[in-house]
Each structure stands twice: as C-alpha cells, then as structure tokens.
Amino acid sequence: xxxxxxxxxxxxxxxxxxxxxxxxxxxxxxxxxxxxxxxxxxxxxxxxxxxxxxxxxxxxxxxxxxxxxxxxxxxxxxxxxxxxxxxxxxxxxxxxxxxxxxxxxxxxxxxxxxxxxxxxxxxxxxxxxxxxxxxxxxxxxxxxxxxxxxxxxxxxxxxxxxxxxxxxxxxxxxxxxxxxxxxxxxxxxxxxxxxxxxxxxxxxxxxxxxxxxxxxxxxxxxxxxxxxxxxxxxxxxxxxxxxxxxxxxxxxxxxxxxxxxxxxxxxxxxxxxxxxxxxxxxxxxxxxxxxxx
Numbered sequence: 001x002x003x004x005x006x007x008x009x010x011x012x013x014x015x016x017x018x019x020x021x022x023x024x025x026x027x028x029x030x031x032x033x034x035x036x037x038x039x040x041x042x043x044x045x046x047x048x049x050x051x052x053x054x055x056x057x058x059x060x061x062x063x064x065x066x067x068x069x070x071x072x073x074x075x076x077x078x079x080x081x082x083x084x085x086x087x088x089x090x091x092x093x094x095x096x097x098x099x100x101x102x103x104x105x106x107x108x109x110x111x112x113x114x115x116x117x118x119x120x121x122x123x124x125x126x127x128x129x130x131x132x133x134x135x136x137x138x139x140x141x142x143x144x145x146x147x148x149x150x151x152x153x154x155x156x157x158x159x160x161x162x163x164x165x166x167x168x169x170x171x172x173x174x175x176x177x178x179x180x181x182x183x184x185x186x187x188x189x190x191x192x193x194x195x196x197x198x199x200x201x202x203x204x205x206x207x208x209x210x211x212x213x214x215x216x217x218x219x220x221x222x223x224x225x226x227x228x229x230x231x232x233x234x235x236x237x238x239x240x241x242x243x244x245x246x247x248x249x250x251x252x253x254x255x256x257x258x259x260x261x262x263x264x265x266x267x268x269x270x271x272x273x274x275x276x277x278x279x280x281x282x283x284x285x286x287x288x289x290x291x292x293x
Contacts, residue, residue: 188204
C-alpha cells in the first residue's frame with residue numbers, strides 16, 4: 001500500500017473542488033546555470049529523483065529491444081538517459097534538448113561514464129527536423145512535456161513521435177498530470193524540501209503547476225498514438241501520467257538483476273517512494289516486470 005501521507009493527498013484530491021489551473025513554466029528552456037545545477041544534483045543516483053528515475057528506466061527498458069535506435073526527447077543533463085543507456089548497452093541513444101547548458105552537463109555525464117552508445121543534439125522536440133520519417137525504433141521522454149508552452153506544442157510532440165517511429169516502434173512518455181488543488185501541488189513540491197536544493201523545490205512547484213490535464217493526454221494519445229501505446233495514470237489522481245507501448249520487450253535476467261541492485265542501493269525512504277509510485281501506477285493498470293529486491 002502507498003504511504004499514509006500519499007493516501008491522504010489522494011483522498012483530498014478526490015473530495016476537493018478544483019482551484020489549481022495550468023500556469024506555464026516561467027522559463028521554457030532551462031539555461032540558467034544555477035537552475036541546471038540544482039536539477040542535475042536532484043537527478044544524481046543519490047539525489048531526490050533517484051527512485052523516480054529507476055521506475056522510468058525500467059519502463060523504458062521494457063519498450064527497447066537490443067539493437068534499437070532510441071530518441072530521448074528533452075534529455076536534460078542526461079542522468080536518466082545515462083542510466084537507461086547503461087541498462088541497454090546494445091542499443092544506440094540520441095538525446096535531444098534545446099538548452100545549451102543542459103547539453104554541456106549531459107556531455108560531461110556521457111564522457112564521465114564512457115557511454116559509447118549515447119549521442120547528443122540540440123533539437124526542438126516539437127519539430128524533430130533532423131529526424132527522418134520512420135527512422136527510429138523507440139522514443140521516450142521523462143518529465144519534460146510540462147515545459148512546453150501550450151497545447152499546440154504538446155500535440156505537436158505526439159504527432160512528431162508518430163512520424164519518426166518505425167512500424168511497431170516503442171514509446172514511453174511520462175510526466176506530471178495537473179492536480180486539482182494548490183494544496184496537493186504544494187505537498188508534492190515540498191515533500192522533501194529538506195533533502196533537495198531550494199531552487200529544485202521552486203522548479204518542482206512550477207513544474208506541477210505547468211502540467212497538462214489528463215484530458216489533454218487522452219486527446220493527444222488518441223489522435224496520434226492510439227495504435228502504438230496505451231494511456232495510464234497513477235490511481236485515483238493523475239499525479240503522473242504515462243503513454244507506453246504494449247508488451248514490446250521482456251527485460252533479461254541480467255537487466256532485472258541490475259534493477260534490483262539499483263533498488264537495494266537506495267536508502268529506505270527512496271525505496272518507499274519507488275514502491276509508492278509502482279503501486280499507484282499498478283493500480284492504474286501499468287505493471288512492471290518483477291526484479292530481485
């Protein structure tokens with residue numbers, strides 16, 4: 001079961017009237033060095049985002065086949081991308097981002113980990129101008145789409161994914177869904193404020209306020225990716241929303257052991273967060289392969 005504080009927030013969302021409406025991010029491209037540093041620190045394997053990154057890495061691994069060419073839309077400093085590339089060394093990855101500062105951080109990450117299967121490129125994910133039709137095997141994006149300015153841009157990303165994917169290609173898109181109340185937004189933004197940089201807490205709050213509604217996800221998935229992937233959300237409230245391909249790949253025994261090693265290396269509170277997220281998505285219909293804990 002999810003932790004008691006999370007359950008309380010779910011109940012509050014169910015019984016409350018909406019008082020929170022979408023407010024786009026103040027900076028649609030994160031180029032401020034301090035802001036990028038705070039985001040990067042939170043995404044390190046010991047940082048506050050570690051359990052979320054592990055959850056997404058497992059999901060992405062389930063839609064990637066060995067030898068695939070894979071796009072990461074909005075790779076940021078490549079913390080998530082690096083984890084996925086290590087778990088899938090036989091696939092080739094191209095990380096795309098509009099922020100030069102993020103790409104500098106990402107290249108440092110790739111170089112430090114000697115990841116020979118990762119390339120990076122400055123690219124607008126609403127256009128994908130350098131990516132040919134039906135030229136990639138899989139596309140993923142983790143907690144990026146809320147940064148788009150409006151619904152036109154949001155829908156454009158879905159159309160571009162459909163254009164560049166090969167037939168039977170894999171998809172995993174995940175981001176925040178817009179919560180009904182400012183109270184819930186404040187709770188999740190400040191849940192671990194004592195364990196994360198202040199600037200990350202502020203950015204997290206802005207991200208939750210900038211999230212698109214679940215109905216926006218429904219429309220975009222139905223119009224562009226209905227034949228490729230299903231739509232899921234966390235149970236009872238769409239704190240997170242995901243679009244994922246149907247059963248494309250079963251992780252190998254070696255990959256499952258790597259999942260377990262990453263899980264066991266996390267502190268207790270990280271493991272609780274991972275378990276909460278996994279449970280709430282499972283109750284919403286999205287299930288992960290088991291791995292040794």
